[in-house]
Amino acid sequence: MKFEDLFSEVGGFGPFQARVLLLICIPRIITPWQFLLHNFMAAVPPHHCALQDQDGFGNLTEEERLLVSIPREPDGTLSSCKMYREPQWHLLENSIWGPPNNSTWGPPNTSTWEPPNASLQGCQHGWTYDHSQFTSTIATQWDLVCGRKWMNQASASFFFMGVTLGAIIFGYLSDRYGRRNMLLVSFITTTFFAAISAGATSYPMFAVARTICGVGLTGLIIISIALVVEWTDVKHRNFCGTISSIPWTLGNMALALLAFLIRDWRWLLLAASSPCVLAIVFWWWVPESARWLLTQQRADDAHRYLSKCAIMNGRTDFPTKTTPEMIQKKVTVENRVYFYWDLVKTRRLRMITLWAGILWFGVPFTYYGISFRITGFSLNPYLTHFIFGVIEFPAKVGVYLVLDHIGRRHCQGWSLILAGSSIAVNMAIPTEYGIARSVIAILGKGFSEAAFTTAFLYTAELYPTVLRQTGLGFTSFVARIASATAPLVMLFEDSWVLLPSLIFSVVALVCGSVAFLLPETTHVHLPETIEDVEGDRNNTAFPHSQRDGQNGISLTDMCQEEGLGRKTSLPDNLSHSKEAAHPKSASCANGGLQSQATASSSGGHRPVGGALSECEQSSRNHETPAERAPEDK
Numbered sequence: 174m175k176f177e178d179l180f181s182e183v184g185g186f187g188p189f190q191a192r193v194l195l196l197i198c199i200p201r202i203i204t205p206w207q208f209l210l211h212n213f214m215a216a217v218p219p220h221h222c223a224l225q226d227q228d229g230f231g232n233l234t235e236e237e238r239l240l241v242s243i244p245r246e247p248d249g250t251l252s253s254c255k256m257y258r259e260p261q262w263h264l265l266e267n268s269i270w271g272p273p274n275n276s277t278w279g280p281p282n283t284s285t286w287e288p289p290n291a292s293l294q295g296c297q298h299g300w301t302y303d304h305s306q307f308t309s310t311i312a313t314q315w316d317l318v319c320g321r322k323w324m325n326q327a328s329a330s331f332f333f334m335g336v337t338l339g340a341i342i343f344g345y346l347s348d349r350y351g352r353r354n355m356l357l358v359s360f361i362t363t364t365f366f367a368a369i370s371a372g373a374t375s376y377p378m379f380a381v382a383r384t385i386c387g388v389g390l391t392g393l394i395i396i397s398i399a400l401v402v403e404w405t406d407v408k409h410r411n412f413c414g415t416i417s418s419i420p421w422t423l424g425n426m427a428l429a430l431l432a433f434l435i436r437d438w439r440w441l442l443l444a445a446s447s448p449c450v451l452a453i454v455f456w457w458w459v460p461e462s463a464r465w466l467l468t469q470q471r472a473d474d475a476h477r478y479l480s481k482c483a484i485m486n487g488r489t490d491f492p493t494k495t496t497p498e499m500i501q502k503k504v505t506v507e508n509r510v511y512f513y514w515d516l517v518k519t520r521r522l523r524m525i526t527l528w529a530g531i532l533w534f535g536v537p538f539t540y541y542g543i544s545f546r547i548t549g550f551s552l553n554p555y556l557t558h559f560i561f562g563v564i565e566f567p568a569k570v571g572v573y574l575v576l577d578h579i580g581r582r583h584c585q586g587w588s589l590i591l592a593g594s595s596i597a598v599n600m601a602i603p604t605e606y607g608i609a610r611s612v613i614a615i616l617g618k619g620f621s622e623a624a625f626t627t628a629f630l631y632t633a634e635l636y637p638t639v640l641r642q643t644g645l646g647f648t649s650f651v652a653r654i655a656s657a658t659a660p661l662v663m664l665f666e667d668s669w670v671l672l673p674s675l676i677f678s679v680v681a682l683v684c685g686s687v688a689f690l691l692p693e694t695t696h697v698h699l700p701e702t703i704e705d706v707e708g709d710r711n712n713t714a715f716p717h718s719q720r721d722g723q724n725g726i727s728l729t730d731m732c733q734e735e736g737l738g739r740k741t742s743l744p745d746n747l748s749h750s751k752e753a754a755h756p757k758s759a760s761c762a763n764g765g766l767q768s769q770a771t772a773s774s775s776g777g778h779r780p781v782g783g784a785l786s787e788c789e790q791s792s793r794n795h796e797t798p799a800e801r802a803p804e805d806k
Contacts (some may be wrong), residue, residue, distance in 0.1 A: 179500065182488030183479050185406025186413075192402050192485070196459050197397040200360070200452030201420040205562075206425045206428050206445035206452065209365070209544055211329040211462065212558060213432035213662070217312045219303040222256040222296035240264055252321035253300075277755040279347060284664075287784045295319065297576055306554075308436035315376045322664070324376065329545070329660040331380045335387025337653035339749045343392035344646010351404075351469075352396050352642070353461040359392025360453045367446030370801075371439045379479075386446075391653070393452075394462060395645045402633040403462045403641070404482075404754040407698050415628030422569065422622075425562035433555045451593055464638045464701070472497040477479065511640050521692075521707050525635050529688045533648040535684020536628045538655035539592050540621040542565060542677035545660060552611060568619040581631040586688035588627060592620035593681025600674045624685070634694035638701045722779070 184190075221243050233241075241260040244252045266383045283734050312318055316326035338360075347355040366386040373379035398417065405413045428445070435441040463482075468477035476497040483491035517523040544561060552560070595617030602610050628648075636644030665672040700706045 183483035186409040333657035335384035339388035339391030340649030347361030362389025364449035429559035588623035589685030
């Protein structure tokens with residue numbers, strides 16, 4: 174029998190699952206604080222070349238010194254990266270050598286004019302920054318502007334490179350050593366290296382610490398998703414998947430307020446990382462995945478967690494009627510060790526991995542392409558970021574309402590296509606229409622969030638339990654490559670201002686179309702083994718209780734029958750129909766469970782090439798193709 178049959182006896186969704194969901198959701202609030210902190214921590218305030226005191230300036234005011242030393246942009250603002258090699262005294266009104274003594278003149282209307290022989294150079298003495306918006310950022314801390322502008326954008330890429338590496342590490346280790354243990358490692362790693370980042374004394378030190386912080390944060394994300402999915406039945410999986418993503422939205426909105434109140438990047442980084450300490454405390458109440466424990470042949474631990482789940486959900490008779498030995502014998506599991514190359518060994522799993530990888534490049538690439546651009550609209554960056562967070566609520570509600578009706582595949586594909594279309598539409602709107610551009614950008618952010626919310630749940634349903642964390646690790650790896658690339662794409666605006674938007678739009682449209690190549694998983698039980706994926710999931714993944722109404726045989730009933738030494742029989746209505754269709758099956762009823770227990774005790778599956786008994790062969794001959802488990806991969 175499948176784990177889903179056992180899970181229905183302890184309560185597929187109840188107070189136990191609600192507690193797991195709460196414990197997982199609380200630490201997930203900090204994930205947007207770390208992922209989107211770049212918007213404020215690395216913000217670049219208005220700046221211009223710093224000027225040294227020179228005797229030739231005499232009694233010139235600061236405004237007059239800037240006039241003769243710094244060229245102007247076409248919009249009248251001071252150049253951020255250029256200065257005159259020599260003071261341009263002729264820009265002072267009615268004077269060739271300088272202003273008259275005690276003059277009260279102001280800059281002339283022709284201050285943007287430059288003579289043909291005006292010689293420019295880069296900033297020689299550093300930069301002067303406008304601190305009215307930000308007290309301190311990493312850009313002002315280490316002068317990451319102009320020729321060093323790429324280093325500022327690279328700080329986000331370094332973080333996402335760490336997230337990429339963490340996807341590989343935690344995806345494999347959590348399948349090998351357990352979800353719960355690796356979740357604690359991720360909490361500790363994130364907390365420690367976030368503190369190191371805040372106290373960094375140089376840019377290289379900051380970059381390395383942020384990279385390792387990204388490694389730890391990935392474990393929190395992919396492990397929490399797997400725990401929520403693996404402790405929830407198929408009926409409530411959509412609800413829990415949506416609810417578990419709400420902390421991201423709350424954290425996203427709270428980040429705007431946090432950044433507004435804390436304008437210094439060091440204190441902001443510490444404040445954004447401090448909840449990890451609270452997450453370490455909550456970790457003690459987080460349960461291990463019972464599905465994973467059974468794949469590791471740890472039936473005692475699985476029974477202990479399942480008993481806690483049953484008692485909390487009001488199924489108090491489960492611990493006394495079911496023993497670890499019964500679970501070990503009756504539940505079909507695989508106990509072999511899997512690696513990343515197992516994702517591409519079989520045909521269907523190989524195609525799922527390919528299409529999911531392409532999809533997962535487009536989802537975060539589009540999301541962060543929109544999220545990292547909070548300037549250029551009619552609102553200030555704090556309000557823009559806050560509204561970008563608010564729009565995620567209706568996006569999540571929309572996903573919850575339509576996901577079970579139109580299916581995962583259509584929701585995933587169309588949400589990403591609409592996000593890319595929004596970016597394309599904004600390219601055609603002139604910059605002077607700030608309100609219209611803001612509305613379209615907010616809608617695009619909502620569609621990109623819908624794509625992200627669907628992707629986490631959809632991907633967890635595509636992979637079997639024995640490879641779920643490995644599959645999530647792979648897709649997260651691809652996603653973080655896209656996330657690391659998105660900030661660097663923004664540098665292309667120096668060549669053509671619309672080029673980044675064009676790239677984000679095309680990628681979203683292409684990757685959204687790929688989603689329609691993936692299999693549908695709506696109302697389908699989670700696959701436990703690779704054979705479940707390679708077979709017809711719509712038939713083999715459902716337990717008998719789903720296919721035959723409410724007349725399926727529960728594990729407790731089977732165990733009770735076995736414990737009393739009686740043979741197990743089918744309910745009357747099913748036994749009559751079975752006997753009528755397969756006359757020989759009635760004579761095999763006595764030995765059916767014993768044969769199944771023998772196969773389960775040998776590792777969860779019958780050895781390859783093992784002979785079938787007469788009863789099993791008879792049953793096998795009368796199975797329909799949908800009932801028969803696939804033998805060829």
